[in-house]
Amino acid sequence: MTSYMDIDKLKQMKNELTKFMLVYKFALEEMMTKINILEQEFHHTHDYNPIEHVNSRIKSPESIFNKINRKNYPFSLPAIQNTIKDIAGIRITCSFVSDIYKIAAMISGQADIEVIDTKDYIKNPKGNGYRSLHLIIKIPVFMSDRVEKVFVEIQIRTIAMDFWASLEHKIYYKYDKEIPDRLIRELKDAANSATELDKKMENLHNEISGIKALENSKEELTELHINNDTFPLPADLLRFLSEKMI
Known part of the structure; x- marks a missing residue:
């Protein structure tokens, strides 16, 4: 029979666990705000936004406790806080490999991270062919009575990498972590194909960007901007000016 003392102890443990998990929720919200600001900045001030999709998640208490048992970590909230660094997680998906490093640099360069x-x-x-960039960061969370520095794991990958990882994850659990050798080989081949696709898409992107930059330069050379007005320069005048500059 459960005593009042046992019930009070269970309530206390539940309250402590709730507070513990809330800190990670707030850390995710802080990071999502930062990423949202970056997205909006690129949307309004740049021609190209490297961020395609952003997802976030917090490990369930069950997943946390399973990891504690698997890794043989001490069973206490402070120990969990110091040893398990992926309780709060964010996945950023972008189009090109170069975007991954741009995003990582922008996040890493923020003063409070x-x-x-x-x-x-x-x-x-x-x-197995898995490709992604993982950052473990600490971000301050300002509570009413303290400041907590909280671990957040950030995974940054291309759309092709994310598609492969999602498929691998489904196969991994469908076969209860015992994937047949044939499927392991096919997954590795698929990972190599995804890598080649990323390279081809980036090359196309760079070529198109180069053509666009050249067209913009031509427009700038053939137009005169005065205040908010634009005046096209006549071809004869451009030819005359180019001859005088030679």
Whole structure:
């Protein structure tokens, strides 16, 4: 039979766990606000936005406790806070590999963010073909009575990498982590194909960007801007000016 003392203890544990999880929720909200600001800045002031999609999640208490048992970590909230660094997670999907490093640099350069660890699975893919850039950061969360510095894991990858990782994850759990050798080989081949696709798409992007930059330069050379008015320069005048400059 459960005593009043046991019930009070359970209530206390539940309240402590709720407070513990709330800090990670607030950390995610802080980071999502930062990423949203970057998205809006690129939307309004640049021709190109490197961020395609953003997803966030918090590990469930069950997942946290499973990881504690699997890793043989101490069973206490302070120990969990110090050892498990992916309770709060954000995944940023972009179009091109170069975007990944741009986004990582923008996040890492913010004054209140401390980068704890970087794992580059793009330059050094995992054995199964997995590719992504992982950042472990700490971000301050301002509570009513204290400031908590909270770990957040950020994964940044291309659309092709994300599609592959999603498929691999489904296969991994469908076969209860025992994937047949044939499927392992096919997944590795698919990862290589995704890598080649990323390279081709980036080359096309760079070529199109180069053509666009050249066209913009031509427009600037053939137009005269005075205040808010634009005046096209006659071809004869441009030819005359170019001859005088030679």
